[in-house]
Amino acid sequence: MKKITLIPVILITLFLLSGAVNAQEIVNADLDGDGCPDEIDYSPSVTNPDRIYVLYDEDNFADVAEFWQEEYQDTCEVELIEAADISVFMDAWNTLGRVDGKYMYNIDTVILLYHGFDGYMIFRDSDVLTTEWLSNVYYSYTIDDLGPIMMDTLRLNICEAGTLERTSLDGEYNLAVGFLTGPFDIGHVVSSDGTYNFTCEPDIFDERSISAVRGEEEQLVSYSLEGGKIVWEWVEPVCRIRN
Ligand SMILES: [Ca+2]
Ligand SMILES: [Ca+2]
Numbered sequence: 001m002k003k004i005t006l007i008p009v010i011l012i013t014l015f016l017l018s019g020a021v022n023a024q025e026i027v028n029a030d031l032d033g034d035g036c037p038d039e040i041d042y043s044p045s046v047t048n049p050d051r052i053y054v055l056y057d058e059d060n061f062a063d064v065a066e067f068w069q070e071e072y073q074d075t076c077e078v079e080l081i082e083a084a085d086i087s088v089f090m091d092a093w094n095t096l097g098r099v100d101g102k103y104m105y106n107i108d109t110v111i112l113l114y115h116g117f118d119g120y121m122i123f124r125d126s127d128v129l130t131t132e133w134l135s136n137v138y139y140s141y142t143i144d145d146l147g148p149i150m151m152d153t154l155r156l157n158i159c160e161a162g163t164l165e166r167t168s169l170d171g172e173y174n175l176a177v178g179f180l181t182g183p184f185d186i187g188h189v190v191s192s193d194g195t196y197n198f199t200c201e202p203d204i205f206d207e208r209s210i211s212a213v214r215g216e217e218e219q220l221v222s223y224s225l226e227g228g229k230i231v232w233e234w235v236e237p238v239c240r241i242r243n
Helices: 002-028 062-072 086-093 175-181
Strands: 050-056 077-082 106-113 115-117 120-122 128-130 150-157 185-192 195-199 209-214 220-226 229-234
Touching: 050 062, 050 086, 062 077, 062 106, 086 128, 150 175, 175 185, 175 220, 175 229
Parallel strands: 050 077, 050 106, 106 150, 150 185
Antiparallel strands: 115 120, 120 128, 185 220, 195 209, 220 229
8 A cells, every 4th residue: 555655756756856957957058058047148049249348437538438439349339337436336347248137248348447556446536446465455345346257358458457576376466367366257358567558639540549558668468367377478459559
């Protein structure tokens, strides 16, 4: 009598277990292979279009933001986001690529236009965002306070954000390495070893220029991780000074 009642119980248990496995597979599924799991993908059956975001200090770099929009708008949709206040910046960062909390866009590139110095970037009212090793000195927020994000390239158009002296693994990271090794998934971080200089003449395109300058040399560096190790290489600026 007992055996007869056990059989359906075993069958139901097996059915539920197989259902649980299938449910797990469904949770992890990425139907369109765009890196966003179906459950958080706004359109799970459509590959998310690429988008470039420019987050910038509108008090100081509004013209530079327009330059970047013009530079890229023919190849990719570019969205400018005014974020001179650090609270606005953090809220914006945490929703990049998303609509109603779900991913609609693949983040190709994020460009940050801010004043900065060795190890931190500066916002309105002198708020700063730092790497962890400076947080006791200039405490405002650290990179690790930002939410997780996935992107191909992060461009830090910020002075001293990519100083080569700050690339060791002892924790005294520059901003670029801080972002690269932070709680994010970023392919490359392009930044400057020295002062980041942008001269911009709005009426004469040929005199617009972008360069990272230390003395006579341009010093743009691209950082990436290979097998957990930080590697870097010099890269050309998007456009050069034209005299
Ligand atoms: Ca997907
Ligand atoms: Ca999709």
